[in-house]
Amino acid sequence: MSAVERPGVPVCVVFAEVVGVLPASELSVVGDRGGCVLMAREARSVRRARGFVVRVLDGWGLADLADDAGLVVSELVTNAVMYAVPPAYAGVRVRVVRLAGGVRVEVHDASAAKPERHAYGRGLVVVDALTGGNWGVDTLRFGKSVWAELGGDTARARRQPPRGYGKAA
Template identity: 35%
Template sequence: MGTEGTPMLDLLRHQVLPVDMRTLSGTATLALASRPESVRRARDFTRSTLHGWRLPEQFDAVALVVSELVTNALRHGVRSVNGSSGEHAGDYEPAPAPTAVELELMRYSGRLVCAVHDPSELAPRVGEMDGAAESGRGLHLVECFSDGWGWRPLTGERPGKVVWAVFRTG
């Protein structure tokens, strides 16, 4: 866990988000292992970070989005790299990786960005809404609870992709 360093979205420049990088006022990063408890750890990290930034009113929406993005990264991003398509979520346990996924929260003037890096280069897919299904709603929730989201493949030394969501902070 850290609060210093170059935000991963610096690698993506202005092509990704409608934010001015010069207005960055805070960044916090958390490395997550490929374990189910990492989702709770990401939510706890989000709570403490938002509290430190005096944005506790943002927690409910941001925590839901963080949970969905980290879950998707662990379920689909890590599995696709470890040799499973992720179609049979209960049939495959990915090989543990010291740092499988990285969560970064960034505070800008009037905006909060949640970015999740995973090792897969596969594009996130918005599934069809099926009210009876137990999964497949994640990106629909991200779309509903954030003010925008997107993704971008990474190149160079850092393989994989970043999936991000942006929130207005008033």
């Protein structure tokens, strides 16, 4: 895995620069306010994405959120690997953003199809429970971003029963 740090430069700017320069199958960029990793759309990326999120949160001193955020990103990447139908690009990008009271994790893929609950899967139920319903889907020019926020009021919200499919943004 290649990693780059450039303090003071927005992490997605660095990410775009590095992606244009380095041909890597897995590439990560981490800063003090955000981080992202680009990886192939394959089953082993689920474990890699979880490890990336846990390492980033540990590095930020947010180890108390690492287990839940790792599980959430595992579920979202699993959905991207299993159900996203990319038109051309077969990659997944995981982005972690540090918020004032917690963290936001995002999984970007090239499919426009929104995630759905499946009779044989409980991934979105888990995401909903861990985030207190604070998750949703953003439509992008090429594909979508499925996001979830943890921390702050999420711990209190988790004591309540899940509220459905999450919030659309």
